Amino acid sequence: MRMDTVENQFMREFESLETRIEEIDRESGNMVAELGKLGSSIVELSGRIEDIRRRGYIFRSWLEKDAKKLEEMWRKEEESVKKLMNDLSKLSDRAREILDRLRRRMRSIDVTVGNIRINFLGFYRSEIEDLEESLREHKSQAQDYLGRYGGKLGRTRDALNRIEKTLKIIEEASFNLKEGENIVEAFRATLMGDGKKGGYIHFTDSRFLFEEEREIVLKKVLFIATKKKKVREVLFETPIGYIKGVTKGRVGLLEWTGIYVNLKEGRELVFDVSGNDADRIIEVFEYIESGEVDRDRVKGAVEVKPIVKLECPYCGAPITRKPERGEVAIKCEYCGKLIPIEKLREE
Incomplete structure (x- = not known):
């Protein structure tokens, strides 16, 4: 009984070492992946900005400046980051090599022999502790890079994500922009009231529009729709200047997040939107209504x-x-x- 207990304890310690090595391999790999993703995201900014300008987006003039500054900073440290990634990859390789050796050695020993157990575990435990210390040092360096660049990248990347989403929505819209009119941002939304209508809110630099999107059945077989098509139609539009204000509030009985668009004529439109979009919609309205949108055009765009x-x-x-x-x-x-x-x- 005592021998079984000793052997079980040995196996638990062995499994603990396995877990520690696997964790070193996993964390090293994650750090390499995150640093690689960070570098790719920074380098891709310029191309993404060029693409949205080519597609006609003229606002957020700070994008080019921020992207250029971030890329210049990254270029100065890129070699150091690559070396760190290489060191982390070697650390991961070393962990896998030790794990493989540990398992092969485990299959070849008699775990009932006490002195073998002691020497066996002690030797590998020492190697693993060295790896863990090395991982802590390299991980600290990686987190420093990720922290310093992540925040700066986040603002620019988030803006580009929103713009790319907006351009996809407007490029599939059922209406055309007027001469001299430009899209600012678009959002998925549901118009509340008699019969909820799902669709999109569009903010241009001169208008506010709601475009419904619905499915129509093109073909049925035995009363089952076999072919459908999405259609979009503008249900409401008004000059931005006719809006008194946009506020955030609860929509419906389930406390969904929504916005209230109050018109100067006294009418109110209520939309169900995601929580993050509610705040963003208010920001975009104020950005346009205040006139900041006119000052935030890229160089070369037609001035208002x-x-x-x-x-x-x-x-x-x-x-x-x-x-x-x-x-x-x-x-x-x-x-x-x-x-x-x-x-x-x-x-």
Whole structure:
């Protein structure tokens, strides 16, 4: 009975050593993968930015500057990072080699012989402790790189992810942008009310739109739909300037996160959106409504000329109401003619 207990204890210690070696291999591999992913993400930024510009996205002018700065920083330390990755790979290889040797040795010994057990475990335990110490040192260096670059990369990468998602949505939209109009951001949303309608919220630099997306059945066999098609249709649009405000709140009985779009005319639109998108939608509205969107265009994009003429071009009467963002025309209170907003802008 006592011998069984000793042998069981030996096997538990052996399995513990196995686990420690496997953990060294796993953590080393994870660090190599994370550093490799970090480097690839930084190097890919410029190409991704070029792609969204080619596809017509003109806002977030800081992207190029941030990406260039980050890439320059990375290039200075790239060789050091590669050396660290190589060291971690060797550490992982060493761990697998020790594990293989440990298991082969285990199959060839008599675990009932006490002195063999002691020498056997002691020898490998010492090797494993050395590996663990080396892993701690290398992991600390890796985490330093990941921490310093991860935060800087996150802002730029997150913005690009949102823009790429937006461009995919707008490129499949059922409506066309107007001349001089540009997409800012789009979100998946559900319009609440009589019959929920799923679709997309679109913010351009001049309009707010909701586009419904639904499936229609094209073919049925024995009352079962065998062929379907997704169709999209704009259900609501308004100039940005007609919106009084956008707020976050609960939607429905289950405390879903949503937004309330309050129009200056008194009407309210309620949308169910994801929690993160609710805050983001408010930020985008304020970004456009404040005029920051006009100052945040890339170099070479067509500038929005300010409205400087404050009299009717037809009758000369003063214009008493300031045009709202997104309006294309305003009615003269004196002669009654519609004045295209472009006629009031700086030439």
